[in-house]
Amino acid sequence: MSEQQPGTTDRLKRRSLLATLAAAPLAPAVLSACSTGESVDTGDDGGTGGGAGGFVAAISARPDQYDPHKTTAYASFQVLENVYDTLVVPGADDLSMQPSLATDWETSDDELTWTFTLRDGVTFHDGSPFTAEDVVFSYRRIIDQDLANSSRFATVAEVSAPDPTHVVVSLTSPTPNLLSRLGGFKGMAILPRTVDEASLTTAAVGTGPFRLESTSADEISLKRFDGYWGEAPRVGGLTFRVVPEPAAALTALTGGQVQWTDNVPPQQVEKLSGDDSVELGRVASVDYWYLAMNCAKAPFDQVDVRRAVAFALDREAVTEAAKFDTARVNQTAIPEASEWYHDYAPFTTDVDRARQLLAGAGVGGPLTMGLMVTSEYPETVTAAQVVASQLEPLGITVDIQTEDFATWLDRQGRGDFDAFVLGWLGNIDPADFYEDQHRTGGSNNYQKYSNPVTDDLLDRAKVEPDQAARKALYDRAAEQIVDDVSYLYLYNPDAVQAWEPGITGYEVRADKAVNFDTVTLPS
Amino acid sequence: MSGVALRRTLQALVVLLGVSVATFALVHLVPGDPVRLALGTRFDQATYDALRERAGLDQPLLAQYLSWIGHAVTGDLGVSFRSGDPVTALILERLPATLSLALASILVALLIAIPLGTASALRPRSLVDGFGTVVSQIGISVPEFWMGIMLILVFAGTLGWFPASGYVPLGEDPAGWLRSLVLPAVTTGLVSGSVLTRFTRSSVLEALGAEHVRTARAKGLGPRAVLRGHVLRNAMLPLVTVTGVQLAYLLSGVVVVEIVFAWPGLGQLALQSVQARDYPVLQGAVLLFAFVFLLLNLAVDLLYSKLDPRIAS
Numbered sequence: 001m002s003e004q005q006p007g008t009t010d011r012l013k014r015r016s017l018l019a020t021l022a023a024a025p026l027a028p029a030v031l032s033a034c035s036t037g038e039s040v041d042t043g044d045d046g047g048t049g050g051g052a053g054g055f056v057a058a059i060s061a062r063p064d065q066y067d068p069h070k071t072t073a074y075a076s077f078q079v080l081e082n083v084y085d086t087l088v089v090p091g092a093d094d095l096s097m098q099p100s101l102a103t104d105w106e107t108s109d110d111e112l113t114w115t116f117t118l119r120d121g122v123t124f125h126d127g128s129p130f131t132a133e134d135v136v137f138s139y140r141r142i143i144d145q146d147l148a149n150s151s152r153f154a155t156v157a158e159v160s161a162p163d164p165t166h167v168v169v170s171l172t173s174p175t176p177n178l179l180s181r182l183g184g185f186k187g188m189a190i191l192p193r194t195v196d197e198a199s200l201t202t203a204a205v206g207t208g209p210f211r212l213e214s215t216s217a218d219e220i221s222l223k224r225f226d227g228y229w230g231e232a233p234r235v236g237g238l239t240f241r242v243v244p245e246p247a248a249a250l251t252a253l254t255g256g257q258v259q260w261t262d263n264v265p266p267q268q269v270e271k272l273s274g275d276d277s278v279e280l281g282r283v284a285s286v287d288y289w290y291l292a293m294n295c296a297k298a299p300f301d302q303v304d305v306r307r308a309v310a311f312a313l314d315r316e317a318v319t320e321a322a323k324f325d326t327a328r329v330n331q332t333a334i335p336e337a338s339e340w341y342h343d344y345a346p347f348t349t350d351v352d353r354a355r356q357l358l359a360g361a362g363v364g365g366p367l368t369m370g371l372m373v374t375s376e377y378p379e380t381v382t383a384a385q386v387v388a389s390q391l392e393p394l395g396i397t398v399d400i401q402t403e404d405f406a407t408w409l410d411r412q413g414r415g416d417f418d419a420f421v422l423g424w425l426g427n428i429d430p431a432d433f434y435e436d437q438h439r440t441g442g443s444n445n446y447q448k449y450s451n452p453v454t455d456d457l458l459d460r461a462k463v464e465p466d467q468a469a470r471k472a473l474y475d476r477a478a479e480q481i482v483d484d485v486s487y488l489y490l491y492n493p494d495a496v497q498a499w500e501p502g503i504t505g506y507e508v509r510a511d512k513a514v515n516f517d518t519v520t521l522p523s
Numbered sequence: 524m525s526g527v528a529l530r531r532t533l534q535a536l537v538v539l540l541g542v543s544v545a546t547f548a549l550v551h552l553v554p555g556d557p558v559r560l561a562l563g564t565r566f567d568q569a570t571y572d573a574l575r576e577r578a579g580l581d582q583p584l585l586a587q588y589l590s591w592i593g594h595a596v597t598g599d600l601g602v603s604f605r606s607g608d609p610v611t612a613l614i615l616e617r618l619p620a621t622l623s624l625a626l627a628s629i630l631v632a633l634l635i636a637i638p639l640g641t642a643s644a645l646r647p648r649s650l651v652d653g654f655g656t657v658v659s660q661i662g663i664s665v666p667e668f669w670m671g672i673m674l675i676l677v678f679a680g681t682l683g684w685f686p687a688s689g690y691v692p693l694g695e696d697p698a699g700w701l702r703s704l705v706l707p708a709v710t711t712g713l714v715s716g717s718v719l720t721r722f723t724r725s726s727v728l729e730a731l732g733a734e735h736v737r738t739a740r741a742k743g744l745g746p747r748a749v750l751r752g753h754v755l756r757n758a759m760l761p762l763v764t765v766t767g768v769q770l771a772y773l774l775s776g777v778v779v780v781e782i783v784f785a786w787p788g789l790g791q792l793a794l795q796s797v798q799a800r801d802y803p804v805l806q807g808a809v810l811l812f813a814f815v816f817l818l819l820n821l822a823v824d825l826l827y828s829k830l831d832p833r834i835a836s
Contacts, residue, residue: 062795064561065606072563146573148562201607217617217787218690241689243785247672248688251680255687376798406555406800413559424564436565443567 055235055519058243058252058261063220066212067200068189069138069147074425074512077186078262079220079240081513083125084189084206087116087135087167088179092509094339095286095428097179101130101190101207102167111174111465116167123227124192125204125211132161137193149188151436151443152181174463176470177429184428185513209233209517218242233517234505253278253498259521260499260506262514266324266379269496278498281508282326285495288333288433289322289379289423290487291371291387296415296448299363306485308357309369312394313387314349319491321386322379327491332478333424333433335492337510340430342475344482351393358394368397372412372420376405380421383490387421412446423493426511430474434458438477438486449486535817542813543595546806547588557604557800578604591806600807605799610807613792620690621788624711624780625773627704629766631712632719637762640723641755644731655720662717671710671783678706688785707784711777715769722765723758730758760830767823774819775812 063076068084071077089100102116122130139159142150155178158170169178182188195205204212209230210222222238241258243249249263254277264272264280272280293300293309300306315329328336331345358367371387373380381402388398403411411417427433436442439458440450454477461473481487495512502522509515558575559566575581579590594601600610635658643655679687685706691699730736731754739749776790789808796804 062791064799065608067607072561072565146569148566148570150570151565151567198607217620217792218785241785242787243688245668245672245675245688245783245785248675248679248783248785251675251687252689255679255683257686257689404555404798406553406557406560406798409559409564410554410556413556422564444564 054237054239055260055516055521056239056241056258057514057516058241058249058258058263060242060244060246060249060263062217062242063215063240065201066204066215067197068186068191068204069142069149070201072148072187075242078514079212079222080186080189080204080206081208082210082222082238082516083204083208083212084186084191085208086183086186086188086190088183090180090184090428090509090511090513092507092515094337095509095511096339097183100183101135105179107465111176111463112171114169114171114178116169118165118167119229120165122207122229124207125225125227126192126194127227128192128194130190130192130207131164132167133164134190134193135159135167136161138188138190141191141197142188152184152188174465176463176465176467177431180429180432184432185426185511210238213237228517230517234520235516238516250278250498253500256500259503260497260516262495262497262512264496264498266326266496269324269326272498276501279501279503281497281499281506282494283508283510284328284335284337285493285512286335286338286427286510287423287425287495287512288330288335288427288492289327289383289421289490290333291383291419291421291490292447292487293369293419293485294415294417294447295450295486297418299361299367300369300418302361302363303484304357304361305363306488307483308354308361308363308394309391309396310347310485310488311350311354311357312396313347313390313488315347315490317390318383318386322383323491323493326496327493329490330492331489332482333427333487333489334430334478335510340433340471340474342471342478344475344479346482354394366395366397368399368418370399370401370418372401372403372408372417374403374405374408374422376408377423379493383421415446415448421490428511430471431462434474434477434481435462438481447486449481449484451480451484451486454480454484454486531821535821538817539810539813543592543806543810544588546809547591550800550802550805551584551587553800555800557802560799561605591803595807595810600810601803603796603801603804605796605801605804610803613804614789614807614811617787617789617792619692620786621774621776621790623690623693623700623704624707624777624786624788625770627708628711628715628773628777629770631708632715632769633766635712635716636719636723640720641727641750641758643720643724644727644758645750647728652724655724659717659720662713662720667710667714667777667779668783670713671707671780674706674710675783688783690784690786690788707780707786710784711773711780715773719762719765719769723762726758726761727754730754733757756830760827763826763830764823767819771812771816771819774815 059075059078061075063079064073065071066076066080068080085101087100087102088097091098101119101122103119105114105116107114118132124130136159139153141147143153155171155173155175156169157172160168162168189206192205202215207229209225209228210233211225213221213223218241220240224233224236243252243263246263246265246268249261252258253261269280272278293306295301319327319329331347332342334340334342369391371384373384375381384400388400391398412420435458436444438445438449438454440455457473457477457480461470461477464470464473482489495508495510497508499506500522503519505518505520506516558571558580561574562570579587591601602609603613639655639658643652646652675687679685686703689703691703693700736749736753739753776788776793778790778794780786781788781790792804793808796808
């Protein structure tokens, strides 16, 4: 049938040895060498890093789309932050509202009319000039189509353009935080009135320092916009690369394939702090994480039961387990660095007191509390495990229910929970922290908390133009909310980011906005 | 033959229709609301209602299904609920990365499985056989994400031979493409290879025990000639089937490995659409996977009849 030939199996055996043992070691010899630690040119590791002067940032998740008025994904805003502008913008140091596309603004005596003066000589990425009509168009688009951020215009009656350089916003009631509503983040971006709306999901026309050049499943490429009204960016291009796995992101950073990443797990921070090949930036963020109990469900409808849980918890231990050393314990929502911070911490870990409160509420026997957490945010799962062990001495059995986020949100919306753990991200004004979550019937008051005292304080604070008086009202509201345990506040996490040593002109911000327009690569 | 082909095509169409109904039902039965997910936690009712209406999610389910399948027949799988991109474009965009990884993984798997499995079968309970058993046990039992991260740390980190993650399109930079492919392909190839090694071993053993092999030996043929002429060809038949199944599985994306290596393949797309409850993308992807599976199944059958004259109709 066949001649005797050099043995097939022998040849196969040799090939298999090659395949299994030698393929990897041979490969670098066969292929060109990998990029060195030099990161001046990122073109050589296959990325379209904008060629020389490019800067590659590894982000943890993929942007879902690029329409700033529609997306709610943080990953999208990491990109859009560098592409779009708003009328005003949070300052890097204290997040107070600073001029951007508007250079200044006036408020009428009755607080119901705001007039914004617009910056001259601003052009969109498509070359068209920026005028007041574009502001009207952008705001009307959000309002008329009920887009994701339309609630920010809740008190806005009309937006008009009396001339090309002025925009007038008329209000139904005084809105002292109008600036943070209009400029808190890039979801309020200004688009040109001529834009093709359908194209916005994948293309962008902004006034920001970078143009959106191209997008793919794993890479987004931006180019410096030469017509930018501000100071020209130092880097010619930006590439955002989606790298979900932290180990891969950090290896790429130390290997010089990327220059920046926010994919830094809390447990790695200590190790990286002592690592010369990485520069680590940390700042207390404006996010907060909390536990909420269902005020519409016995026995959690009783304030003493909720207070018992608050006295039983050791927040330090919960925070340490969930975030290692990268979060700060806080019994209110607003972090210490904010000008709106109010120092109020009535709860100590006091199990005896907790027992008394439970007994006083008539909860004698053992109690089971379902605690809903989500795999989308692993820290909620860790926190829940610690909470469970801390409530055990009270005779409360915690049933930890880990759901995927879609199911979690579904149950939250239906009120189908005893308690849950989650966070609120990117808050600036105290209204962001307290209004929708704790006002009776508030759009995010899923725990169904209702207290007329709190409502009254929030309603007055909402329209109080004097900042000191407004803060005093929010301080009192916060105390009431904490005392009633509408939310059981846990901690403010740090924003942690890492970049290549020698990079200058970049700082971590409390609102986690990533601005790369001033970044300079090591020479 | 044309009768057979026609029957097979009709069968495939019926299966696809069944898959489409099952997929649609499953996707819509799973709890979770895409509108709430897309809006995040901060939104009001008017926004919610507007988005729901825009996506057609306020229509009755039957109407939604009929509209979807009606368009699907014309090759239009709709647009992503989340990004507004056409589903077909989203899938096509990810096909090159998935094809690269699937084919490279199968290559790695076969390079491991055929020699190791054959050698193990020729000398059962020898040192080689033991080695083969250990290797495939490791490949089957070690989690892919761990293996992937270890490979990244050693070969991308310490040694710096390969990029830590990411995919480079072949058309852009062939050398870069190959370099970006090695670590993920080895990760998935080791797993598939382990399965195929055990399989090769048992089918070679079976072929060795066949009557005609004894006859050939009795005729005085040397062991190599026997192996080449009488054993391998028979032993490879079942391997073709299993390889086809493995390939179909790889073509539908390898989620874990794609996440670890930031590989923009179909697995990632499927996972993201599940997480976002992006119904159109999910339905389109599953329909495509079913289609690929049926196609490969058909190809394997045809190949089979080529290889095994007893089956040829």
